[in-house]
Amino acid sequence: MSQERSPALFACRPASRRLHRRSLAAAAPFHVPPAAMTPPRTLLPLAEQVVRDAGMLELLAAEMRIAELERALAEAQAAAATDSLTGAPNRRAFADGFAREMARCRRAGAPLALALIDLDDFKRINDTRGHQAGDRALVHCVETLRAALRPGDLLARFGGEEFVLLLPEADLPAARATLLRLQTRLAATPVEFADEDFALSFSAGIAEVQPDESLEILLARADAAVYRAKAAGKNRVECA
Numbered sequence: 001m002s003q004e005r006s007p008a009l010f011a012c013r014p015a016s017r018r019l020h021r022r023s024l025a026a027a028a029p030f031h032v033p034p035a036a037m038t039p040p041r042t043l044l045p046l047a048e049q050v051v052r053d054a055g056m057l058e059l060l061a062a063e064m065r066i067a068e069l070e071r072a073l074a075e076a077q078a079a080a081a082t083d084s085l086t087g088a089p090n091r092r093a094f095a096d097g098f099a100r101e102m103a104r105c106r107r108a109g110a111p112l113a114l115a116l117i118d119l120d121d122f123k124r125i126n127d128t129r130g131h132q133a134g135d136r137a138l139v140h141c142v143e144t145l146r147a148a149l150r151p152g153d154l155l156a157r158f159g160g161e162e163f164v165l166l167l168p169e170a171d172l173p174a175a176r177a178t179l180l181r182l183q184t185r186l187a188a189t190p191v192e193f194a195d196e197d198f199a200l201s202f203s204a205g206i207a208e209v210q211p212d213e214s215l216e217i218l219l220a221r222a223d224a225a226v227y228r229a230k231a232a233g234k235n236r237v238e239c240a
Helices: 007-027 043-080 091-108 122-129 131-148 172-187 215-231
Strands: 112-119 154-159 162-168 202-208 237-239
Touching (some): 091 154, 091 162, 112 131, 122 131, 131 172, 172 202
Parallel strands (some): 202 237
Antiparallel strands (some): 154 162
């Protein structure tokens, strides 16, 4: 007599095998496909854009630093060529301007005149009114003369109460007429200082540039003319 299988036992065996396979699958390590390890393609252009933007920011910062350095250099150069009190060009700047105008006038065959201007009785202003009044007089002189000159004329401070004026395309008669006009303008425009205004005057010597003449020789001729103007009573214009 054959032994009959219990229906309940027979039905449990396939289920047991299915549960066994499930438990093995759960125990197996989690496997990540290689494609899932790489960033999505949509993120790559974004990362490249971030890198490009960072590079552009660094370049912009470098350009800003260069612009600041160039601005500081320009300011330093301007300060080195400018009289700190009056704002007029100094000797160095005048020498550079003279060289340029000399070359230009030679090419054009045009005259070029130079005048030395010396304020009269400047020491007395300092002694009686104080050095602040003297400084104000120097600034006032530059402002007044500049307002009456042509754009191409060059007025510079040579030191103390002495100034030098370069007049392109002006011969001796034209330069003398300019200096007389400047004297009249300065005398009619008093210096405003404290409670009492006071007038200024200057003596001047003019020299016209000769061919192949150096700036030193030209200045010496103009200085001799200033000496004659002072000796003749001041507030005068003499030609070399």
